[in-house]
Amino acid sequence: MKTMKYVILNKWLALIVVAGLIGGCDSIFGTKGDDTTDEIFEEGRIDPTLVPDEIGYAALLPFWDFFDAPTDVYIGYDELVYVTDRSGLHLLDRAGRTYYETIELEGAVSVTQDRDLNVYVAARYDTVITAVDSNLVWNLPAVYKFRDINKGSPVAVDTIIHPFDDSSRPTASAQRGRLDKDSPNNHEFVEFTDVTALYDNTIYISRRGPQNITGQAAAPDNIVMEFQQDPDREEGKMRNNRLIRALSPNTPSLISAVGPGAITGLAGPPQSEDITQDRSFIIAQADTDANIPFRVLWINAEMTPDGLQFDPRSELLSRDTTQAEKFLYDQFRFTEPSGLAFSADDRNHIFVTDIATDSLYLFQARGVEGVNPPPGSELERAQSVSFGGTGGGDRQFRDPSGVAYFDRIVYVADTGNNRITRHRLNTDFERN
Known part of the structure; x- marks a missing residue:
C-alpha cells in the first residue's frame, strides 16, 4: 500500500513542479486556481483524440490502475470513492489519491x-x-457494516452472516x-452478490446459491433480502425484516x-x-446455465393495504422504435450482467456492465x-x-464487474485490467 501512496504522491509532486514553472504566466494563461484547473485535478484530463465525433463517452485520464482485480466501485454521499478488490476495501478521493489505508x-x-x-461491504x-x-472453519457470505471510515477511524458495527x-x-x-462439508448444497456455496442502500438507510442484499426450493419456510438462496436498523439491539445492528419472495x-x-x-x-x-422514497429496485440475473430473455429487470415496489407489494414493470416491454433502436427489455440484450448503477439525478439513467x-x-x-x-x-x-469490447484500450474492458455514477462521470471496475x-x-x- 505504501508503494501506491508514493507513486501517487510523486505524480502530484511532478504536477506541482510544473505548476511552479508556469506560475509567472498567470497574467497570460489565467490563474492556476480557477474552476477548470480544479476539475482537471479532480476528474482527470481529456485526450482530444479519444473524443468521438458522434455523441459518446470519452475517457478521463489517467485511469486508476493500482488495484488487484477490482470488483466494485461506489461514490458515496461523502463524495469519496470506495473500491473493493482482492485486498479488501480502498478509500480514495475523487482525484484517485488514497484517503485511508486498505x-x-x-x-x-x-x-x-x-x-x-x-x-456496507x-x-x-x-x-x-x-x-x-470445533475443528472446521466455515467460509460464509457476509455483509460488513462500518461507520466513521471517512473520518479515518473505521468501526465495524455489525456483520450480517448467512x-x-x-x-x-x-x-x-x-x-x-446445510452445514455439511460433503453436501453440494452447503452454505459455503451461497453468495451475497451485491448490496444497495435506500433513502431510509435500509439495505437490499442480493443472494444466490444452489438450493432454490419454493414453498418452504426457509427462503430459497436466489432472493433479495431487506435489512433495517434493529430497534431492540445496540446502535448500528441490523435485522432481516423482509425476504422478497415475489x-x-x-x-x-x-x-x-x-x-x-x-x-x-x-x-x-x-x-x-x-431524495426518492421509492423502494423499487433493478436486478441483474447472471445465471449462465439458464435461458433468460430479460436479464436486467426493474421491480416496482408499491405500498398497498396489505403491505409492500413487488410487481414487474411491464410497461418496459413497450418498445417504440421511433424513439430508439434498442431497449433495456430487448430479449437477450445481455449475456452475463455483472454491475448496475442508477443515476440519482434528473437524468435517471441506468448503467449495466456485462462480463460476457x-x-x-x-x-x-x-x-x-x-x-x-x-x-x-x-x-x-x-x-x-x-461501448466496450475485449481489450485494454480506453474504451475497452476485461470482465467489468461494477459501475458507479456521480456528477456526470461513470466509473467502471475493470476487473481484468486491474x-x-x-x-x-x-x-x-x-x-460548465
Whole structure:
C-alpha cells in the first residue's frame, strides 16, 4: 500500500513542479486556481483524440490502475470513492489519491453507503461453528457494516452472516441444516452478490446459491433480502425484516431472481431533501446455465393495504422504435450482467456492465438505450452511447464487474485490467 501512496504522491509532486514553472504566466494563461484547473485535478484530463465525433463517452485520464482485480466501485454521499478488490476495501478521493489505508476483507465484491455515511461491504467471513465441529472453519457470505471510515477511524458495527441472519431460519437447527462439508448444497456455496442502500438507510442484499426450493419456510438462496436498523439491539445492528419472495428463484420472467448478480436501488448521492422514497429496485440475473430473455429487470415496489407489494414493470416491454433502436427489455440484450448503477439525478439513467461482452450499456428509465440528441441536433432518436469490447484500450474492458455514477462521470471496475476507468459524455464538456 505504501508503494501506491508514493507513486501517487510523486505524480502530484511532478504536477506541482510544473505548476511552479508556469506560475509567472498567470497574467497570460489565467490563474492556476480557477474552476477548470480544479476539475482537471479532480476528474482527470481529456485526450482530444479519444473524443468521438458522434455523441459518446470519452475517457478521463489517467485511469486508476493500482488495484488487484477490482470488483466494485461506489461514490458515496461523502463524495469519496470506495473500491473493493482482492485486498479488501480502498478509500480514495475523487482525484484517485488514497484517503485511508486498505481495510482487508476476504472476497469483497460490493460496496455501498447509506445517508448516515455507514459503509456496507459484501464479502466473506471465516468462522468456527462449535455446535457442528470445533475443528472446521466455515467460509460464509457476509455483509460488513462500518461507520466513521471517512473520518479515518473505521468501526465495524455489525456483520450480517448467512445463514444466521436469515429471518426464515430462526432456529439453530434450521441454520445448521446445510452445514455439511460433503453436501453440494452447503452454505459455503451461497453468495451475497451485491448490496444497495435506500433513502431510509435500509439495505437490499442480493443472494444466490444452489438450493432454490419454493414453498418452504426457509427462503430459497436466489432472493433479495431487506435489512433495517434493529430497534431492540445496540446502535448500528441490523435485522432481516423482509425476504422478497415475489421473485421466482428458478423460472425466468419479468419478476424473477435467477442467479442474481447485481442490484441497485433508485436513491443515491448526492444528499438531497427530495431524495426518492421509492423502494423499487433493478436486478441483474447472471445465471449462465439458464435461458433468460430479460436479464436486467426493474421491480416496482408499491405500498398497498396489505403491505409492500413487488410487481414487474411491464410497461418496459413497450418498445417504440421511433424513439430508439434498442431497449433495456430487448430479449437477450445481455449475456452475463455483472454491475448496475442508477443515476440519482434528473437524468435517471441506468448503467449495466456485462462480463460476457466486456461492455458498458446506458439506458433511460423508460427503457430506451442511449441519450437524447442535444438541442439543435438534426437527430430524432436517442443515440446509443454504450461501448466496450475485449481489450485494454480506453474504451475497452476485461470482465467489468461494477459501475458507479456521480456528477456526470461513470466509473467502471475493470476487473481484468486491474483498473478503475472513468468516462464522461462528450456533450457534457460544454455544460460548465
